[in-house]
Amino acid sequence: MDILEFAWLIPVLPLLAFVIVGFLGSKMKDKGGIVALAGVGGGMVLALWTAFELLTTGRIYRANQDWVVLSSEYTLEMGIYLDNVAAMMLIVVSLISFLVVVYSLGYMHDQGPRRHRYFTEICLFVGVMLGLVLANNFFQMFVFWELVGLCSYLLIGFWYERPAAARAAKKAFLVTRVGDVMFMVGLFILFTELRTFNYESVWGMLDSADPTMMAFAAFFLFGGAIGKSAQFPLHDWLPDAMEGPTTVSALIHAATMVNAGVYLVARSFPIIATSAEVSLFVGAIGGITAFVAATMALCAPKIKGVLAYSTVSQLGYMILGLGAGAFLWHHGHHVAASVAFGAGLFHLMNHAFFKGQLFLGAGAVIHFVHTEELAKMGGLGKYMKVSMITMLISCLSIAGIPPLSGFWSKDEVLAMTFEAGDAGLTFMVLWILGVLTAFMTAFYMFRMWFMVFKGQPNEGTKHATEHGGHKHEAPVSMLLPLVVLAALAFGSGFSLFIGDGFFGAIYYDHAHVLSIGERLTEVFTSPLTYISIVAAVSGIMLAYFSFNKTKVSAEKVVSKGFPKAMHQLLLDRYKFPVAYDKIGYVGVYGTSLLLDKFDRYVIDGIVNGISAFLIKSGGVVRKLQNGFVQSYATLLLIGVSFIMILLYVVGVLR
């Protein structure tokens, strides 16, 4: 039996669960939780098995089917394309989805009948996300891309009666929609130029294609990624998306869906690499996003806010890595390009694990203290040992402390950006931004960690522990995913050393196979590595002194002058929400109100004016107005008879 022949079942199982839970879940005792678990779990088993087969054999699996034929040269297809990149995505998506469903059984327990909708939508999400990964063409990816967007919309607005949730859902949908429109334009260009959407056909035709149009195609496709992966300047929806349940933030808005944009960049990597300008653009957007989002995370007041900005920032790293790769490829540095490509995806995988863990940990914390305000927490470590330790592991990992996973991938992204700096000075600037971001990352993560688990218990903690509150941690169904993900956050980086190593499996055209010793030598003889480590350690130290030892008072620093203004600007998210509102509400809505007046007074005014003129100028029309319409049927008959007589006469005369 060839497991790959059953790959189509991977999304189908969760979708089956979606249908069952959707129609029958409200009658079930657990509102569909077990069915969801079974569907997503079944999908995971198949996905992991499939991924194992792909990664161990290096096979590529293809399947293709016509979906709808619109013309002799325009057939929309649905198919499967499985290579190692897809295998990695399958592991990440299916594993984290399953863990989140397990976690949800405990976390959503108090939601009563609402769980029905929750589990329905989660199953749909998992199914379509896996479908996106399996796609064998850009069109199909877009189809599932839109559907994951729908799920994201529905789940952000899960508590739809809260105005903030309804607003956030709208914002997420509309802002990503701007990216989606660009994605669509990219697709139109691909079809017009190449007459196909199929990945491999597109890649194979690039040499003979019009380079200008391919650059445009790459640019517009990347526009889709800017929206979905919350890249600057369309990043602002993601922090708002935290209005959804924390499990949703973990699954969709940190670990899987937002990676779809990065995955799209990986799939359009060959197209992007045809153009130096677009490659540079991709890298620059990634670098800027990483930096800008990290600055906003520095002073975010809410625990999920920190994690949201951090997600945006880390996605920026991934995009930066891929952009650097494309740029290197364009300039003929094929081996380095291949490593950069792998590094971006390596970071995607590691990030999914540690960020998934951090969000679920944050969920456990919020579950405990019933607040998201960091300032109201503190001293929770006493009560939540498991959460504290697992989150510490993830924080160290994301900060880039060796040998945890985040270290390996971030270091590789930065090293490759530095390498690209040889070919284009801009990448040198981006590398500096990347290192600064690494410093900030370490700082804000440990700021969060110290504020939650260390120091004096603040009002939220007191309230939760003193007044008859629970003093124990979350149930096992919630702790288990935390531990598993923490283990992955710790160890997923070691995939560098398994078999041929990560860069021997996930690469672009050139596998970079090194032995363990060679790899370690390469990493630890490079001065760049130490720069990253120093940045990370000093970030942690600063956080330690500010928020644990309170040697440096953060409040005092931002109490006046330029730091105060800067602090406010960061809290205002660089005024991005205001700008979005200005464009949307004042610009678009204002235009629509003006057009509405135009429609009513000018266009309809002309219509009514003409009829009024006719009524005034001829009594006939007025007379007709009264009786005419009511007895119209009679008139119609008379009219038709008259015409027939007329025609008859004409016929006879001839």
Added chain:
Amino acid sequence: MEIPILSLMLLVSLVGALVTFFMGKNPKMAKMSALVFSAIPLALSLFMLTEYVQTAGGYQFEESFTWIESLGISYMLGVDGISVPMVFLSTLLVFLAVIFSWDIDHRTNQFMALLLVLELGVLGVFTALDYFLFYIFWEVVLIPMYFLISVWGGPRRAYSAIKFFIYTHIASLAMLLGIFALYFEAASINGSYSFSMIDINAVSPMFGQTFQVIVFGALFFGFAVKMPSFPFHTWLPDAHVEAPTAGSVLLAGLLLKMGSYGIIRIAFPALPDGASEWQWVMVILAILSIVYGAIMCLAQKDLKKMVAYSSISHMGIVMLGFATFTEIGIAAGVFQMFAHGLITAVLFMMCGVVQHKAGTRNIPRLGGLASKMPLGATFMMIGFMASLGLPGMVGFVAEFSVMTATFDAFGWLLLIPVTSIAFTAAYYIWAMQRTLFGPLTKEVDADHLHDVYWYEALPMAVLCGLIVLFGMFPALVMDYIRPALGTVLGLLGGI
């Protein structure tokens, strides 16, 4: 063909209308009668779908009887891949509209009878193969719609009904003139008088250039008003706002399609050279309709008016597809007609439900309906999502393919209509936020808010099911449409 299935549909609608009308004493019987008499054409059209040979091309189920021989008028019916989906849509929507109108208690028999008369007219338009017959059915449609608005309509029903009537009637006069011109011109070439579409279209390439340009203009005006296209659209929002729900469903779901159907069935094949001269006018009007309609939606406070304007935008997509003169564009345009018919029916039904339950359709006064009517909210979301072109629902493939064809044919001009995709999402998502989500408002009487009744839920459930079914398997529809386009493409390609 042994059974004259098309005539049978027409006959059943007609008989049904009469029988229902004479049940004035007993509203319940009138409803039952309408239900049965609208179910029969639906069953017949389902039978037709199975019997129709998709790959054969040309007209099938043809019936032809000479009516007035000296004038060349014949009673000629037939369907091809363009009309088959429309016939199915017509029988389906009338049937569902009857169910949805179960609570009509004012002159029930007349209301139901008018729905069946409407069905007669619409089916006639979609099956007639004789220009004269086509015109008669076209006019027949106006009467029931006029009365539906003027008797069962809202406060400004008189104004809206007359506006609808006069506006579309002027348009059909232009069309009638165009038809006569075709008739005489064809006769001068053929040597014999005939209103048969097949006879006239067969000689259409021999029509003179100037003749084609002028007559195409007349026909196009007639059809553009009906679709409606910017700037001839202002009758539509007025008519919808005042029309009863079933009237709106059929107006948007079927009557608008008559306009686009006329373009593809009559104007293109009869006047291919004229079409090519008018191509840029069509493209510009289509793009204006798409973008203008979408932006107008954002400004609307009345939920139903918003949906009405969205029809202008979505019918613009049909015209844009046609105006590419390519196989992809025309195929997708026809598909969009079908898709829009299903989607817009759900939307207007939901407008009716909201009006009925909340007592207002004014968006700023609404809010939080989802908590009180979860099923209704689900239907509304499915309808909105389908209408904004979400993949997996019926509108997506059509819209996407029209845009593809547009870029293929006109290049970067596409950047203008493509923005409507964002605007469309904006007005639907914003409307949902303000009506369904958030807390309940004080202006809505929460005690009287309850979820949809069975006769409201059933039609919407059927439509939503079909929206998803045809969205997931668009080939089910496309396989009818595509083989039928050879004729019209051949004529357009021969330019």
